Amino acid sequence: ENGIDAWLRYAPLNASDPAVASLITQIPQRVIVLNATSTSPIFAAGQELFKACQGVFNRTVDIVYAVDNCSSVFTANSTPAKTIVIGTVTAFNHFCSNSSNTINTSLLVPDGYLWQLPASASSPTLVLGQNEPGTLYGTFAYLAELAQGNNPIRTASNITTATDYKTHISNPVAPVRWVNQWDNLDGSIERGYGGHSLFFSGGRVVSDLHRAAAYARLLASVGINAVVVNNVNADAALVHTPANIEGLGRIADAFRPYGVRVGVSLNFAAPQSVGGLKTYDPLDAGVISFWDSVTAQLYSRIPDLAGFLVKGDSEGQPGPKKYNRSLAQGANLFAKALRKYSPADRPGVLMYRAFVYDQLQESNWKADRANAAVSYFAPLDGQFDDNVVVQVKYGPIDFQVREPASPLFGHLQKTNAAIELQVTQEYLGQQCHLVYLPPLWRTVLDFDMEAGGTPSPVKDIITGTRFQRTLGGSAGVVNAGTSDTWLGSHLAQANLYAYGRMAWDPTGANETDPASPRSIIESWAKLTFGRDPAVVNTVTDLAMAAWPAYENYTGNLGMQTLTDILYTHFGPNPASQDGNGWGQWTRADGHGVGMDRTVSNGTGFAGQYVGKDVAAKFESLATTPRDLLLWFHHVPYTQLLPGENTTVIQHIYDAHYAGAETAASFVTRWAALNGSGLVDPDRYASIANQLAFQAGHAIVWRDAICTFFADLSKIPDQHGRVGRHPWRIEAEAMTLKGYARQKVSPAITASGGE
Numbered sequence: 176e177n178g179i180d181a182w183l184r185y186a187p188l189n190a191s192d193p194a195v196a197s198l199i200t201q202i203p204q205r206v207i208v209l210n211a212t213s214t215s216p217i218f219a220a221g222q223e224l225f226k227a228c229q230g231v232f233n234r235t236v237d238i239v240y241a242v243d244n245c246s247s248v249f250t251a252n253s254t255p256a257k258t259i260v261i262g263t264v265t266a267f268n269h270f271c272s273n274s275s276n277t278i279n280t281s282l283l284v285p286d287g288y289l290w291q292l293p294a295s296a297s298s299p300t301l302v303l304g305q306n307e308p309g310t311l312y313g314t315f316a317y318l319a320e321l322a323q324g325n326n327p328i329r330t331a332s333n334i335t336t337a338t339d340y341k342t343h344i345s346n347p348v349a350p351v352r353w354v355n356q357w358d359n360l361d362g363s364i365e366r367g368y369g370g371h372s373l374f375f376s377g378g379r380v381v382s383d384l385h386r387a388a389a390y391a392r393l394l395a396s397v398g399i400n401a402v403v404v405n406n407v408n409a410d411a412a413l414v415h416t417p418a419n420i421e422g423l424g425r426i427a428d429a430f431r432p433y434g435v436r437v438g439v440s441l442n443f444a445a446p447q448s449v450g451g452l453k454t455y456d457p458l459d460a461g462v463i464s465f466w467d468s469v470t471a472q473l474y475s476r477i478p479d480l481a482g483f484l485v486k487g488d489s490e491g492q493p494g495p496k497k498y499n500r501s502l503a504q505g506a507n508l509f510a511k512a513l514r515k516y517s518p519a520d521r522p523g524v525l526m527y528r529a530f531v532y533d534q535l536q537e538s539n540w541k542a543d544r545a546n547a548a549v550s551y552f553a554p555l556d557g558q559f560d561d562n563v564v565v566q567v568k569y570g571p572i573d574f575q576v577r578e579p580a581s582p583l584f585g586h587l588q589k590t591n592a593a594i595e596l597q598v599t600q601e602y603l604g605q606q607c608h609l610v611y612l613p614p615l616w617r618t619v620l621d622f623d624m625e626a627g628g629t630p631s632p633v634k635d636i637i638t639g640t641r642f643q644r645t646l647g648g649s650a651g652v653v654n655a656g657t658s659d660t661w662l663g664s665h666l667a668q669a670n671l672y673a674y675g676r677m678a679w680d681p682t683g684a685n686e687t688d689p690a691s692p693r694s695i696i697e698s699w700a701k702l703t704f705g706r707d708p709a710v711v712n713t714v715t716d717l718a719m720a721a722w723p724a725y726e727n728y729t730g731n732l733g734m735q736t737l738t739d740i741l742y743t744h745f746g747p748n749p750a751s752q753d754g755n756g757w758g759q760w761t762r763a764d765g766h767g768v769g770m771d772r773t774v775s776n777g778t779g780f781a782g783q784y785v786g787k788d789v790a791a792k793f794e795s796l797a798t799t800p801r802d803l804l805l806w807f808h809h810v811p812y813t814q815l816l817p818g819e820n821t822t823v824i825q826h827i828y829d830a831h832y833a834g835a836e837t838a839a840s841f842v843t844r845w846a847a848l849n850g851s852g853l854v855d856p857d858r859y860a861s862i863a864n865q866l867a868f869q870a871g872h873a874i875v876w877r878d879a880i881c882t883f884f885a886d887l888s889k890i891p892d893q894h895g896r897v898g899r900h901p902w903r904i905e906a907e908a909m910t911l912k913g914y915a916r917q918k919v920s921p922a923i924t925a926s927g928g929e
């Protein structure tokens with residue numbers, strides 16, 4: 176297996192497994208697909224049912240499409256058992272219901288679905304959506320239960336008054352469940368580790384979009400409803416030529432059968448750079464009509480366009496600040512154009528990124544980039560149009576291995592907000608390391624802003640419930656590419672699967688919740704490798720240990736990921752962290768480490784939390800959680816960790832050794848599956864290879880960071896480990912024709928500096 180089917184493999188289940196045998200007796204023989212045209216997500220739902228029953232149970236189901244009258248299904252003599260009816264609730268009520276089985280439409284929100292599962296064999300199963308995509312989501316979720324060998328009826332709770340049914344209802348928490356691809360028109364992908372773009376090549380949209388359609392299928396299976404197809408660092412040309420607009424239209428056509436909509440990143444300066452205007456001032460009449468015309472052309476080709484994404488005034492991108500306009504004025508420019516040309520009942524959404532900072536102005540030692548988002552956006556709360564969503568990276572810096580939740584979430588009380596997560600492991604091992612991200616995401620989703628002294632976890636802010644906003648949700652940077660594995664590694668797919676599941680349902684703080692990181696990885700492992708406990712437990716244990724291990728060997732106590740900050744963001748380079756314009760700083764010197772972000776003595780960042788108790792907690796060393804100690808405080812190396820007997824420097828050494836040891840344990844744990852027949856040889860080998868690389872690179876990380884701090888602090892490791900490399904094989908110890916010794920920079924990334 177090459178990974179291309181991801182978690183939608185529909186691999187055969189072992190019919191002699193008693194759980195599976197009992198399921199087989201319930202597999203539908205007939206599927207009634209209500210009112211579906213061939214480009215409708217309901218049609219796709221029918222196809223999935225067919226494929227899944229064939230693949231998982233070797234059963235061919237009889238599919239009846241475009242049925243607009245199913246009353247016969249419910250008449251006494253028609254043996255409706257083993258029939259499954261799929262469609263929208265409205266279609267069902269219209270075509271199929273009689274007085275006793277009308278479905279209450281208020282149970283569902285847009286995109287939501289329900290299953291009605293008969294307790295007796297004499298009734299049909301219903302999988303109904305509030306709308307067409309909801310029907311597809313409900314079908315995928317139902318099939319995922321079957322494909323794991325679970326009886327869906329166990330998931331359902333008996334909440335209907337009917338005695339012969341159990342009903343399971345699932346509604347997404349928020350309408351924005353988007354993916355951001357950072358694809359360039361030339362076919363490269365910024366921070367893409369899974370091959371070339373699925374959409375673009377040589378400046379235009381590719382002609383063969385079958386992988387794009389397959390991608391939409393994968394995304395729909397976990398409830399994702401839109402993809403912004405081009406890089407946030409947007410090429411203005413994309414929306415400028417009729418050929419490109421037609422190309423975007425073809426992408427939308429490929430996505431539409433799965434209910435996935437297209438979004439587009441825009442370049443603020445396009446009116447000038449491609450439109451020939453003298454300005455791109457958002458209040459200029461010519462600029463307004465430029466964007467009106469672009470938006471009108473897009474909607475005339477793509478009537479269901481999801482909206483736009485804009486990165487302005489950040490990392491060299493043009494924005495409204497050039498004309499002394501506020502970021503809200505900049506965002507509203509596009510929001511107004513979207514309002515004008517999109518359907519009134521479903522206005523296009525303008526996602527405006529809060530990732531705004533200026534690495535040139537903020538490069539002085541005193542500045543703190545972490546302060547930027549709140550300084551720019553908090554004063555604008557209430558000034559954004561209601562189809563604007565401010566898209567906030569989870570932490571105040573940039574997708575680091577550990578960050579406190581962005582304090583901006585607490586300030587956006589009259590503004591729609593979405594969280595930006597990064598499925599792409601940019602700073603987190605770039606798909607060469609197993610790092611299962613949901614436990615990291617949970618720390619942010621569950622972070623309580625305590626706004627106004629009221630519980631205000633981030634998950635309730637992005638869904639709009641805390642501040643009564645109508646729009647909100649999640650954006651995930653994904654960067655899938657043409658690689659067979661989509662993302663560049665088999666195991667990385669778990670992060671994409673989990674992203675969709677968590678965007679749909681961000682509860683799951685408790686391990687036993689079906690939406691918890693542990694439950695999600697278990698489901699993913701079953702779908703991806705099969706339900707044998709040996710493989711499920713191995714994958715689950717590795718995944719759950721992975722992020723803590725990566726944090727340990729790359730940068731702990733809130734130091735962030737100590738990668739090379741200048742561009743690659745991959746290997747260790749703690750020396751590059753300080754004194755650079757990008758503001759990822761350790762503030763490490765001969766005496767201590769950590770960035771003082773207190774109000775009393777530091778950059779004041781701790782005071783940006785609207786909850787007074789939250790700010791006070793971070794202000795004091797004694798109450799700052801250990802994992803964020805060096806994020807908020809600069810301390811001497813000899814500082815004892817609060818409540819512990821270990822110094823900061825000794826903890827740095829210990830954590831790096833522990834992390835590398837955990838990574839090494841992944842190799843042996845995975846090897847135990849070798850020859851078991853539980854994982855096919857190709858995926859087994861590919862994963863074994865990746866984990867071996869990770870274990871080796873974890874040692875490089877460990878030694879580089881520990882040596883760096885030992886050199887700087889002049890405090891040796893109590894256990895005498897640092898600087899000794901007893902069995903590591905040095906490159907300079909090898910003999911290889913055509914190679915010469917080189918000094919490496921930074922020296923600490925090779926023992927001996929060569």
Ligand code: BDP
Pocket residue numbers: 365366407408486530573574601
């Ligand atoms: C940084 C990436 C850079 C992106 C930027 C962004 O290194 O490639 O353009 O974020 O999110 O993490 O805009």
